[in-house]
Amino acid sequence: MTELTCWNCGASLAALPQPISRHNQCPKCFEDLHCGRLCIHFDPQNASRCLEDRAEPPMQKENANFCEYWHGDHSAFKPTHKTSGSEAKAKLDALFGRNDDKGARGREENADAGADADQPSSAEEKAKAELQALFGAPNKQP
Numbered sequence: 001m002t003e004l005t006c007w008n009c010g011a012s013l014a015a016l017p018q019p020i021s022r023h024n025q026c027p028k029c030f031e032d033l034h035c036g037r038l039c040i041h042f043d044p045q046n047a048s049r050c051l052e053d054r055a056e057p058p059m060q061k062e063n064a065n066f067c068e069y070w071h072g073d074h075s076a077f078k079p080t081h082k083t084s085g086s087e088a089k090a091k092l093d094a095l096f097g098r099n100d101d102k103g104a105r106g107r108e109e110n111a112d113a114g115a116d117a118d119q120p121s122s123a124e125e126k127a128k129a130e131l132q133a134l135f136g137a138p139n140k141q142p
Contacts, residue, residue, distance in 0.1 A: 007037040007076040008062075020072055022064045033072075036061035040073040098123075 004013040004020070011028035013020070022034045036042050041052040042061065050057040055069040092098075 002074045004038075004072045004074055005077045006031065006033065007035075007073075010077040010079060013072075022066060032062065032064035034064050034067075034070060036065065036067075038072055038076045039067070039069075040071045041069060042073065042076070 005011060006013060006026040006029060008031040009026060009029040011026055013026070013033065015027070016024055016033075020033050020038075024033045025031060026033060036050060036058055039050065041050040041055060043049060043051050047061065048057065052069045055067055058065045058067070
């Protein structure tokens with residue numbers, strides 16, 4: 001049988017006296033343990049009830065409760081994937097079309113469409129020209 005772990009951080013609860021009381025908190029993240037989130041009857045798809053029909057489900061599933069049907073769930077901790085800053089930036093760039101491949105593709109399409117020589121060729125030059133036009137400064141191209 002696997003040991004009980006915190007529903008929030010996954011820390012081992014083996015050092016805590018069993019059964020878990022209403023006053024027990026995780027030694028690592030200090031979240032309440034005798035709560036709906038750590039119970040085997042917790043239903044993540046339906047926040048207004050639990051899987052035990054006789055129990056009166058608490059409104060706040062993360063707060064300690066007095067439920068007499070509570071039993072610790074050994075698989076309550078679900079690790080989440082946290083993205084790094086560079087991964088998040090790459091996703092934003094892809095979303096807003098600011099990656100190098102798309103910029104190169106856009107320049108090729110402009111060249112194929114017969115774009116004027118006065119038009120800026122790089123994305124940086126185009127952005128500068130748009131800013132200058134927006135703020136009324138004369139459009140100077142080197």
